[in-house]
Amino acid sequence: MAEKIMLCRLVWAEEYRSKDEPIYAGNMRYPAAHDLALERLNFADENGSVYGFVENRGQNFDLRKLGAEAADQSVDGVTVIFCAVDEQSNKLRVVGWYENATVYHEPKKPRRDSIRGKWEYYFEASSKDAHLIPVTARDLVVPRKTKITDRGFIGQRCVFYPANNPNYERFLESFELLRKDELVRGSDDIDQSEFQEGQRASREMTYFARNSKLVRAAKAHYGTNCLACGFNFADFYGDIGEGYIEVHHKRQMADDSVRLKTVEDVDVLCANCHRMVHRQAIPLTLDQLRSLIGDQQKPRKRA
Numbered sequence: 001m002a003e004k005i006m007l008c009r010l011v012w013a014e015e016y017r018s019k020d021e022p023i024y025a026g027n028m029r030y031p032a033a034h035d036l037a038l039e040r041l042n043f044a045d046e047n048g049s050v051y052g053f054v055e056n057r058g059q060n061f062d063l064r065k066l067g068a069e070a071a072d073q074s075v076d077g078v079t080v081i082f083c084a085v086d087e088q089s090n091k092l093r094v095v096g097w098y099e100n101a102t103v104y105h106e107p108k109k110p111r112r113d114s115i116r117g118k119w120e121y122y123f124e125a126s127s128k129d130a131h132l133i134p135v136t137a138r139d140l141v142v143p144r145k146t147k148i149t150d151r152g153f154i155g156q157r158c159v160f161y162p163a164n165n166p167n168y169e170r171f172l173e174s175f176e177l178l179r180k181d182e183l184v185r186g187s188d189d190i191d192q193s194e195f196q197e198g199q200r201a202s203r204e205m206t207y208f209a210r211n212s213k214l215v216r217a218a219k220a221h222y223g224t225n226c227l228a229c230g231f232n233f234a235d236f237y238g239d240i241g242e243g244y245i246e247v248h249h250k251r252q253m254a255d256d257s258v259r260l261k262t263v264e265d266v267d268v269l270c271a272n273c274h275r276m277v278h279r280q281a282i283p284l285t286l287d288q289l290r291s292l293i294g295d296q297q298k299p300r301k302r303a
Ligand SMILES: [Zn+2]
Pocket: 226, 227, 228, 229, 230, 231, 269, 270, 271, 272, 273, 274
């Protein structure tokens, strides 16, 4: 039996919770022309459930691709991965997913009191199984064809079945990691605040790894001494520390809709100071951190 995984392309949105939310449709003709995209409500909670849509040219789904019989009207236990193209990078990125979703053969009409009004849907899942990824953490990119002759990629149609497709093997492995991360985050056994700190730090590292020009510019501008405490890695660790310093984005990564352009937007910090800055959701400023360090140093000097 085929693995029950669907990959569905949506318009880009931040929340998918309101009919009025701005969208970016890219080259998706229908939503672009009509400003209509029923997937705008894919993550809106209705009494503990979410109802999902994907543009399928008004057609029914062939549920046999999800292991169902030809006559079945629905299939349960499906993982529905949603992806969308973002305007800045033009990459197709995973924006969220449903675990354990029910997929219907035909588009379903909402109940009378539904916030959807007349907007039909294909998917239904429990709200707790609906995982929306915050905009700045949408790092997982979906493979697309690079040459016109490439076959076996998500393409003109918005619906795709990636299971057992060699082009999507690595993608699905990465998705598994993302999913595990999310399941860990949802569990009660872990320290939530520590997990979030780690998330913020790794998100920022990924960002700077992709923007090495800015990192080089920051080092050239500020040098490699920590701006908060003065620590220098090469002085302390010798050769292995040469040139090492972490770049910190002054603005909160979470509201980073504006792209960083200059070294004015960043600080260079040692690993310790950097972690301390990120212990809270809104990072400490350099001045705040310096004054904390100052407060700690004073009594020690006296002793
Ligand atoms: Zn430092």
